[in-house]
Amino acid sequence: GFHHHPLSCGTFESYTFRSILSIPKLRNGIYNCYHCKECSLTFHKEWADSFFSQQFICNHVLKIFRRAKTPLVDSTDDHFCHFCRSKLKLKHFRCTICNISVGRECVKDPPPLTIYQPKHHKHSLTLLLRLVTFTCNACGVEDDRNPYVCLEYNLMVHKYCIEKLPRVISINRHDHRINHTFHLGQGEGDKECGVCRKKINWAYGGYECSRCPSYAVHSRCATRREVWDGLELEDVPEEEEEIEDPFKVVNEKGDIVHFCHEEHVLRLDENYVTDNVNMRCRCCVLAIDGDPCYRCLECDFILHEKCANLPRKMRHLLHNHKLSLEVSFTRFRRSDNFFYTCIACQTHTDGFIYACHDGLCRYLVKSIKYDVRC
Template identity: 40%
Template sequence: MGEIDKIRDGFLGAVKLAVHRHFLFPTNISSKCRVCSIERLEPTKVLTCNQCEFSLHEDCIEITSPSHHKHPLKLHERIIGYRRRDQCCLCRYKLLDMFYNCSRCMFEVCMACLKRPLLIYKTTSHKHPLSLMPIDSVSFTCDACGSVDNSSYPCTCLQCCFIIHRDCIDLPSVISINRHDHRISHVDILRPEEWICGVCHKIINNQYGAYSCSVCHYAVHSKCAIRDDVWDGKELDGIPEEEGDNKTEDITPFEVIDDKVIKHFSHEHILRFIYQDVLIRDENQRCYACVLPFYYDACYICTHCDFILHETCANLPRTKRHELHKNHFTLYPNPKPGEDLELSKSFFTCVACQRPSNGFRYESGNVKLDVRCATISDEFNHDSHLHSLFILSLFPRECSACDQMVYGSLSCVKLDFFLCFKCATLPKEVFNKNDKHPLYLRYSGYRYGNYWCEICEKPTDPRKWFYSCDKCCSTLHIDCVLGKSPYMRPGHSFLLSSREFQVVSNNHTSRPFCTICSLRCKDAFVLKSKDETDTSCLCSLKCLDSLVMSMQRIKL
């Protein structure tokens, strides 16, 4: 094939260029150039294709341009095996069809930018025209974002001694981010005082552009504010606040009926406030929202059924923002008995802690948070660490407590410390049937020596977190105390192929055998069929998933 190409390359002066898939033949016949879109009347050397309507001037194959004065630019066609870069160096848009390239500098420019002057007239960042300088070797501080890098070409205004990244010339003026309740606006300079970025929590240079709040003392780096995981991409300049913000009207979660009596949006009956100062050790009495046991303290209870809410859970807002998603979340209760008992709607997995739950959830699209993780926002303090923790990014980090790699963790800006949501939401005080005293969560380094778990009788690692009883000097693994699915509420029902299952306490003398794994159910809760003639029993949601998959295979 190579020999044939060589013969054809010389036939009638045919040439093969990277700009076109077919051979091109020289001609003096005037025709419209595919590159410059001009049909010259004077004699001009033209290359044309005999198989398709493609023509171009010979002097359009290689040109010199003010946008790249160092070397000549050669014409390329993107569809012919070119994968170096997919965007124009000037406008940052995707390269389409033909473009010019400098192989020495890795510089590519689209046809549209090649025809434009290197002068940008209308921008949101500056009142004067800006001159684009396509020089990537210049390091400078951008007046709009305050960062020092050469990742984007500089644009300058000689009248104002103003310099800005090409990528920053059209920064949005007014936006709403998931780190702050108010709108923030881009300003050229901040007030002369210390400012800490509300996203990365690093110092902001007040001499450069940033986003600030007009209502309170809050500011964000320009680049941090427009991150994909922070901003929803909507420009709110000129849009009324009640229309432009991605949130619903602020609705209170309950209506006050009388003194210490409320009507909560999640329940059909009225709830009465009580303060329980006597310890109740009933694992079945759990808050319908957070699904944690109710031992003592303030709560709202229903006088008609077993519905109960912690006082803090009853006051959870109907809508809220959170750092794990750029859109607002809405609070949803779990389906009530007799309503929608579909398995997919009865349980959900929290995107933060990756634990299944059947309690209340905050939902935004396909993203679901349990109420425990949703309350961790902004500045968070945990007893295991000296400094405040923040959700800085969604990049994977290794949790300093459990050594698991997780996406979206709590970070310390001073030390190399990360905490996953699963560890951050562990209850600090729990009760267990193996000990009559309260068990407290202990952190790494609390004790050193050889210890054994009182439940599984296996060694406990003092470098890991664990529960302990100070009076009995006992230590217990976290998983042994909480179980595989600690956030399951007893009494909750769901349907599986017209069969109704229920979460029940596994507190009998004899442990049942799991229908799927054939092992004894050791967890605090099991899933049992409500049909008395059906003896099916599942030890965990993992076995439930296995049952669902086997049923799907049978249908196929």
């Protein structure tokens, strides 16, 4: 039978109910139904007979179970579909032979028996209709469910990983694109994930950089929302971005013209000391106190040497687009000076900022702008 408790068959007058597969509520009337007194479940007889005469993809007839609100054993198997890992409804399906629980969506739309994604793997992957503990070769995460397997290459992967993991991406923790692989290869010694800094298991899959042989990232870490911008870059030509220097050296003395002060020449002073408490670096707005700095030969403009060398573009841990260095963008006006607000630390300052004008960020009410000190 399709249920694990005895059922009584009878007629129900003016009785309305919803079926477990969200079939519309029946109109009031007299219907032939199956009823389970122990579970308080009622099934329309014609629907139940037609539906449960068919076998699931495991070639067994599923049974309807009513999940205990408080399971006797604290196990995720009592709460989640073994195929899609969606949370099970109170009433759900189970194959008692395979010992797997199945959610409503997977009953209505069963997972495919085979998946062919040639960009990820050249062979078809077959659904293993056994609940097993395995480590996914695509993401390196251990799990208990039904994986897709390739016997020839000894691969076991999640359905999500073979269908949804992007092949080529950019992340805000690295300057180059990174590519997904099922096998990171033999690393030299212990390597750390470029995002979480935890150990990388080189026997499983992840993301690697073709330019930096020692760089690798866990699949789950690389695709986190705050790390990846959500764009799949496979088949998208990679444009070599020209590195724009923040200044130009103009003579043998090492004098420079900085992009933020192009009208005058700046000269390096290795140990500049001043009693002027208002003399502050125009970039970080911190005091100049014996630090190497670039001073303008014609006005009071001054930059710390470190600030003068800040890159025109950079990636930041707090944002997943490249940021551009800008000079004193106005957010609001206080007295006669201009200020902006850093979205990371909420500091108000009139120094330099790193801003994002990429994609939808340019249209945000709260602009993406970071103080250079953040």
